[in-house]
Amino acid sequence: xxxxxxxxxxxxxxxxxxxxxxxxxPDSLPDGAPTDHFGRLQSDDALNHARSxxxxxxxxxx
Numbered sequence: 001x002x003x004x005x006x007x008x009x010x011x012x013x014x015x016x017x018x019x020x021x022x023x024x025x026p027d028s029l030p031d032g033a034p035t036d037h038f039g040r041l042q043s044d045d046a047l048n049h050a051r052s053x054x055x056x057x058x059x060x061x062x
Contacts, residue, residue, distance in 0.1 A: 001050045004057040011061055 009016035029037055038046075 001054055004054045008057045008060055 006016040
């Protein structure tokens with residue numbers, strides 16, 4: 001998703017540095033594995049949101 005967001009910024013002549021979503025990185029959790037913090041419902045919900053965002057960016061770039 002970060003790459004799609006960077007692509008949208010670049011398309012609009014904007015600079016895109018670093019990672020847009022720190023929470024997408026498992027290293028951002030204070031302790032334990034992601035499965036210690038999130039269940040199947042949260043994971044499915046996050047994937048659906050990410051797909052929606054990538055689809056919206058793809059439509060904006062088309």
